[in-house]
Amino acid sequence: MKVLIVDDSLMGRTLVEKVLGNEFNKIYTATCGKAALVMTLQHKPEFIILDVMMPDIDGFEICRKIRKNPNIYGFPYIMMLTGKDSDDDVIKGFENGADDYLKKPFNSRELLLRVKSGLRKNNKIIKSIHYGELTIIEESRRVTLDEEEFKLSNTLFKLLVYFIKNKGISLSRELIYKNVWEDDFVKGNRTVDVYVRRLKDKIGYLEDAIESQSGFGYRLK
Incomplete structure (x- = not known):
């Protein structure tokens, strides 16, 4: 699990990191709002602990930006951890x-x-996987890139997910067919090639990402 701590105070970051350090091995820190957004984009943390008072963008605005752009920043659980303790601040x-x-x-x-509880809740609510800027939500079969959403058939969706979960691995046509179509592969069957072409036509972002390996199969870079 990846946790991002956002606080412009070194003491504040250190204290939270000390509390979580024995439980989570991937902890990132950011000292300002802009850095927080960049690190959320790069690392896709499952949990963000966010102070309100920042030297550039305040925590409320950071939270709003992340929620407004889930295709870019993912779906982290966000906890505001702050000295701003009025009822109006909490509501905001x-x-x-x-x-x-x-x-x-x-x-x-x-x-x-609270962090452990939030992570459990978030895992139950939504599960997403990412490939670069591409976001895939398996439960709802939703595929998005920036503001664009792609409508894929069940087979194309399964093919895409299979490639992403096996990123960097050379996959034979036979193996792809067995896992996506869940049937025996007959030598000479070109179904996989046809559907890979359709997937690239649907999502141009994948055109150069899925490599054809002559005489064997495909690999997602």
């Missing part, structure tokens, strides 16, 4: 898309339990 946090709001100073055990 939730209105901008926060999933949880914890006020500073905080209890370390409570923070850890």
Whole structure:
């Protein structure tokens, strides 16, 4: 699980990192709003712990941007962790898309339990996979790139997911056919080639990403 801690205070980042360090091995930190958005784009963290007061973009705006652009930033669980503790601040946090709001100073055990609880909830709500800028939500069979959504047949969707889950692996036509069509492969069958071509035609982003390996099959780079 990947966690991103966003706080312009070194003491604040260090304290949260210390609380989570024994539970999560992939912890990223950001010191400002712009860095937080860049790291969310690059690393697709499952959980973001977000302070409100930032030197550039405040936490409310960061949260709003992430929620407005799920195709870019994914679907992280977002906890506001801040000294801004008025009822209006809490309401504003939730209105901008926060999933949880914890006020500073905080209890370390409570923070850890809330993070674990949030991750469990998020895993139940939505599961997505990514390939570069491409976002795939398996449960709803939704495929998006930036603001564009691609409508794929069940077979094309299964083919895409199979390629992404086996990224970097050379896959024979026989293996692809058995896993996507769930049937025995007959030598000379060109179905896989036809559907790979259709997938590339549907999603131009994959044109150079799926390599043809002559006489064997395909590999997603």
